[in-house]
Amino acid sequence: MVSARPKRATSSVMIHVMIALLPGVAVQVWLTGWRTLIVIGAATVAALATEIACTRRTRDLSDGSAVVTGLLIGLCLPVSTPWFVCMVASVIAIALAKHAFGGLGNNVFNPAMAGYAAVLIAYPALIVEFDAISGATALEQLAHRGSTTIDEISTSAAFGVFGASNHEWINLAFLAGGLYLIAVRVIQPLMPLCVLVGIGIAAFMLDDGGSSTSHGSPLFNWFAGGTMLTAFFVATDPVTSPSNRFGIVIYALGIGAIAMLIRKYSSWPDGFAFSVLLANCFVPLLERIGRTRISTT
């Protein structure tokens, strides 16, 4: 007899995601101070309020997706972000990116990334990746460094043991959370693996050994910026990703590679928000191409 209750209901999926985000939140608080909680809190509260406003008739928040969206926005935004910017990001995410498209399940773009990208463009001066401890982050320094080589720049305090300073520990915490999600079978390992492979291959091909145009080794790029958060928590959003194996591989490799290209060739320090949104555009096409054929037996 199979149990009638699904082992993984949508609401319990979201609870697992929240649990998996906890180590990342904890490490971020430990490294950058309590102000992180204001950023995360403002984003989450605004997301919940918008969700309530958009689902007036049903008032059904129990699927938990709004909370997860708010948490992700709060974790993406740097510590120094003013609280109202966090709120604007969440309102855009829930109202425009999700409910304007028809609510949970019908959105084309990842809500968290859409909200984050919107404020990134709207308030560039307010969202600067400053670490409370070390000033500009490693990715920020790489993006605006002039003609210094990797060796010169990596002696600065922004670089850590193997990744960006501080960010390497946050990334490790998100990696742990992601492995937890795989262990409780909320996500499958294929998608995050392909994101990491995508950014790894791109970084390896663009890495010329440390000249002034180089952008660091695959290892550095895996543990800098929002790599792990994107690979395990953002790319794996079931609504805005393909559901067939072929589509998943192309989508995830694309996210990784595009993010690396943005890191190297644009003035944005980290490109995951844009690469996820770009990859979202291709999901309907990937669904169509990779659709399973009917088996005749």
Next chain:
Amino acid sequence: MLERSVRLPPEFESMNWQQATPSSILARIKEAGIVGMGGAGYPTAAKLASGRHYGTQQVIANGVECEPNVNADRSLMRHYLSQVIEGLRIVGRCLDCDQLTLAVSDRQTHREFQSAAIDGVTCEIVDDDPANGEERVLVQTLFGKTIPAATYPSQHGFVVLNVATLFAICEAVCDGYRPTDRVISVIDDDRWVTINTPIQSLDADSSTLRQGSVATGVVATDDATVTLTTNAIARDRSQLSRACIHCGWCDDVCPRSLPVESMLRSLQSCETLASIDAHVDACFECGACVVACPSQIPLLDWIRQGKFEANVTRLKQRARVRFERRNKRESQRVSEEETAREARIQSPPKW
């Protein structure tokens, strides 16, 4: 537990099946009106006749009960294992086949079978997977033989019968009873229910009931009654369903590897696509997708609706082709008559 209400006295004489001829056993099964009690309702006598016609190498008792919250066959085997086995032997005698297998999905029944030390019957245990109860999938799992979807296993030497059917065969042959009741999982307890009991009378608390399991059952109408093929009564849970989040878990579990998720999308948006027709027809309604769905969407209701609509479209298509052919024939006949008349007018009179 499992109290059986009083039945009518036996309708037929009891038979000594060891001495009876296969055809007389078959005649008795036909007379008693036994149908497949696993859910399909295929007349058992017809299946056995097909098995005799094609020759049978394996008779399989299907006790693989893999639907959510359905325990009826398990309870039956727990309390009446000897009758089920006897039914299996009767079928074996009827088909001249001594390869008898009992397939179950839970360990406890397997253990009970082993401790009962029954000769001549092997007991196989299969995974508790929603698709394994389907006879073609079961044959594939147990013997590695693929049965094409368009044919019956009995055409390939495998006769698969549900354990409740075998129990009914045993009672019909040995004691002369016609099947008038069966074990049913009502919400979460198993009991004997007389056939034709109104379904709404079985559970007064809930407004909507499903005839069958919560995954594969259909919503019971007000006047629906228990039939020989009803194995469970469940409370409807489609009210709890949420929006599809396109996770693709339904695609992953589908034993036919159908694109369930994109089918749902097409069905919900009322698209009528020829490809969807082929897909919905290939579904054998195991309910694995309903069990896997995190949003508790009643996927099978949608697919059944799609099957119905595909069928209507097909019938309409056929009717149109018939109509157009007839029109063409008629106009051809009219024009032939016209030319014949023209010719008659043109030709000079015979006198």
